[in-house]
Amino acid sequence: MVRKLIAGNWKMNGLKGTGGELARDLAARARAAAPDCDLLVCPPAQLLFPVGEALAGGPVRLGAQDCHAEPSGAHTGDIAAPMLADAGCSHVIVGHSERRSNHGETDGLVRAKAEAATAAGLTPIVCVGETEEERTAGRALAVIESQIRGSVPEAGGAEVPVVAYEPVWAIGTGRTATSGDIAQAHGHIRALLKSIYGEEAGGTVRILYGGSVKPDNAAEILAVAEVDGALVGGASLKAEDFWAIAASCP
Numbered sequence: 633m634v635r636k637l638i639a640g641n642w643k644m645n646g647l648k649g650t651g652g653e654l655a656r657d658l659a660a661r662a663r664a665a666a667p668d669c670d671l672l673v674c675p676p677a678q679l680l681f682p683v684g685e686a687l688a689g690g691p692v693r694l695g696a697q698d699c700h701a702e703p704s705g706a707h708t709g710d711i712a713a714p715m716l717a718d719a720g721c722s723h724v725i726v727g728h729s730e731r732r733s734n735h736g737e738t739d740g741l742v743r744a745k746a747e748a749a750t751a752a753g754l755t756p757i758v759c760v761g762e763t764e765e766e767r768t769a770g771r772a773l774a775v776i777e778s779q780i781r782g783s784v785p786e787a788g789g790a791e792v793p794v795v796a797y798e799p800v801w802a803i804g805t806g807r808t809a810t811s812g813d814i815a816q817a818h819g820h821i822r823a824l825l826k827s828i829y830g831e832e833a834g835g836t837v838r839i840l841y842g843g844s845v846k847p848d849n850a851a852e853i854l855a856v857a858e859v860d861g862a863l864v865g866g867a868s869l870k871a872e873d874f875w876a877i878a879a880s881c882p
C-alpha cells in the first residue's frame with residue numbers, strides 16, 4: 633500500500649499574520665505527534681518563505697499552487713519551478729480546475745508545467761476532474777482519461793507525479809462524490825497510469841481525492857480503494873480540521 637499524502641491547498645488566502653500562525657500551529661501539532669501519513673501545505677507564493685521557516689525541521693512539507701512552464705524569462709507575474717525549489721518546495725500543484733477555468737489552462741500547458749516541475753526536482757500534483765455537466769452526460773471517465781493522457785508528464789523520466797482526482801462540482805461546494813464513484817474514478821486512473829508508466833511505476837503514483845474533504849467524511853473517503861490521500865482546500869485553512877483529516881488516515 634502507498635503511504636498516504638494529505639495536502640492542503642490554501643488557495644488565495646492568508647497574510648503574513650494568519651498564514652504564519654496557521655503554519656506554526658501545524659508545526660506544533662507535528663512536534664507533539666505526527667500522524668501516520670505524509671503532510672504537505674501549499675500556501676500562496678508570498679507566504680512560501682515564512683511558512684517554510686515555520687515548518688523547517690518538521691514533517692510537514694512545503695508546496696506551491698502553480699508554476700510556469702519555462703525555467704526563467706520575461707513572464708511578468710509568473711513564478712518558475714526552480715524558484716519554488718529554491719524556496720524549499722517539494723511539490724507543486726498544476727492544472728487545478730480553478731486554473732483550468734479561470735486562466736484557460738489546457739492539458740498541453742498543464743503537462744508542460746508538470747514537466748518543468750519535474751526538471752526542477754519538484755513533484756507535480758496534476759489535477760483532473762469532470763464538471764457536473766460532464767458527469768450527468770455520462771462522460772466523467774472519458775473526460776478524466778483525456779485529461780490524464782494529456783496532462784501528466786511523458787513516461788521516461790525518473791520520477792512519477794502525484795495525481796489529484798477532483799470532481800469540479802465537489803470543489804468548495806460541500807458536496808462529495810460517493811465512495812462508489814470515487815472508487816470507479818480512481819480505479820480507472822490507476823489502470824491508465826499503469827498503461828502510461830508501466831505496471832510497477834504506475835502502481836506507485838499517489839492518487840489523491842479532492843473536493844470538500846472535511847473531518848467528518850475523511851475516514852470514509854480515505855478508506856476507498858486506490859485513494860492514496862487527499863487534496864484539501866477549505867478545511868486546510870483550520871489547523872484543527874487539517875489535522876483531524878490527517879489523523880483519519882487508516
Ligand code: PEP
Nearest residue numbers: 803804842843844865866
Ligand atoms: C481544492 O481546491 O483543491 C479543494 C479540494 O477544495 P475544497 O476542499 O475546499 O473543496
